[in-house]
Amino acid sequence: MSLSALAQHPAVSIAITLLSYALAVRLHQRWRSIPPIVAACLPIIAMLLLFHEPYARYNLGGNYLTWLLGPATVGLAVPMYRNGKILRRSLPTLALIVLIGSIVGMITAGGTAWLLGAPLPVVMSAVPKSVTTPIAIEVCRELGGIPQITIALVILAGVLGASFGPPLLRLARIHDDRAIGAAIGTASHGVGTASLVHRSEMQATVSSWAMAAAGVFTSLLAALLKLFLH
Amino acid sequence: MRWIEYLSGAAILAAFFLLGAFLHERGVPVPGGVLGLMLFYLALTCGAIKLKWVERTAGLLLRHMVLLFVPLTVGLMEMGPILSHQALAITASLLVSLAAVMLTTGLLGRWLLPALPDAAKEAPEAEAKR
Numbered sequence: 001m002s003l004s005a006l007a008q009h010p011a012v013s014i015a016i017t018l019l020s021y022a023l024a025v026r027l028h029q030r031w032r033s034i035p036p037i038v039a040a041c042l043p044i045i046a047m048l049l050l051f052h053e054p055y056a057r058y059n060l061g062g063n064y065l066t067w068l069l070g071p072a073t074v075g076l077a078v079p080m081y082r083n084g085k086i087l088r089r090s091l092p093t094l095a096l097i098v099l100i101g102s103i104v105g106m107i108t109a110g111g112t113a114w115l116l117g118a119p120l121p122v123v124m125s126a127v128p129k130s131v132t133t134p135i136a137i138e139v140c141r142e143l144g145g146i147p148q149i150t151i152a153l154v155i156l157a158g159v160l161g162a163s164f165g166p167p168l169l170r171l172a173r174i175h176d177d178r179a180i181g182a183a184i185g186t187a188s189h190g191v192g193t194a195s196l197v198h199r200s201e202m203q204a205t206v207s208s209w210a211m212a213a214a215g216v217f218t219s220l221l222a223a224l225l226k227l228f229l230h
Numbered sequence: 231m232r233w234i235e236y237l238s239g240a241a242i243l244a245a246f247f248l249l250g251a252f253l254h255e256r257g258v259p260v261p262g263g264v265l266g267l268m269l270f271y272l273a274l275t276c277g278a279i280k281l282k283w284v285e286r287t288a289g290l291l292l293r294h295m296v297l298l299f300v301p302l303t304v305g306l307m308e309m310g311p312i313l314s315h316q317a318l319a320i321t322a323s324l325l326v327s328l329a330a331v332m333l334t335t336g337l338l339g340r341w342l343l344p345a346l347p348d349a350a351k352e353a354p355e356a357e358a359k360r
Binding site: 013017018020021024036037040041044045048049055058059061062063065066068069070071072073074075076077078079080081082090093094096097098100101102104105108109110112113116117118119122126129130133134135137138139141142146147148149151152153155156157160165168169172173174175176178179180182183184186187188210212215216219220223226227 | 323
């Protein structure tokens with residue numbers, strides 16, 4: 001095997017991604033304000049541009065990591081089940097609230113993009129932007145969107161919701177721990193949930209459940225939307 | 231034998247995902263991962279799968295989920311033109327929808343949740359569980 005053929009083996013891009021991610025986690029531990037996803041992607045993009053490697057070739061290996069998002073989605077059932085047991089009696093009400101929140105999220109995200117004249121694939125990429133990345137990607141693909149745009153929106157929804165969500169909720173005089181948890185989990189998925197862990201146990205528990213529930217509801221609603229579009 | 235635990239957990243999660251993906255291919259309109267999640271949740275609820283069989287693997291995958299969407303995010307490097315053309319629509323959609331979801335869910339929560347009798351009782355219980 002020649003050296004250049006070796007460098008194009010899928011294992012190489014997996015190794016590069018793992019290394020870049022490991023460094024990004026270290027950086028994030030030292031400087032909390034650097035999001036790991038940004039720190040992990042920039043060196044890879046820089047390298048691909050520098051060596052004139054097309055993204056498609058890098059993604060031959062990258063695809064293996066992307067595939068693991070499927071099992072990771074299944075794994076979301078674990079916190080959902082654990083927190084669901086804690087929340088027991090408020091669960092039906094919470095489910096209703098998260099369902100309505102998810103409907104509002106899909107309509108406002110898609111609707112705003114559509115009103116501003118975005119083409120259909122961009123509109124569809126915006127629709128699942130409130131839910132956790134692996135589910136958002138699958139929903140985006142179902143609807144014929146562009147996964148990369150969805151990912152960027154999902155990450156921004158998480159980061160912005162984590163920092164501006166709590167003050168916005170305070171402004172609206174929402175002080176109930178479970179209401180705050182439901183709002184952050186439905187709007188800002190895992191990133192928002194992680195930001196609540198240091199604030200309140202109850203907020204984080206509700207948020208973690210709401211995030212998984214919002215993912216499930218959004219997928220079911222997207223299936224309905226797809227039927228309606230055809 | 232921590233490794234065995236991780237591997238058997240991974241096998242269970244992968245099996246549920248593949249089952250979901252199979253059903254999706256057979257025409258169920260919900261994404262395979264989400265179908266897998268729902269089936270897996272049912273399996274946990276009815277006790278067919280014990281939480282401790284999968285806890286470690288699921289924790290590992292969820293903790294390092296960012297790694298799994300690095301390859302797709304790198305693809306943004308080819309999205310320059312569409313992102314710059316649609317920047318306004320994308321940004322507006324994000325901000326409007328984020329605020330709308332947050333306020334709808336929060337206000338509904340403020341209205342409906344405190345009326346439930348166990349509001350105060352659940353918090354200490356939640357702490358004890360962790």
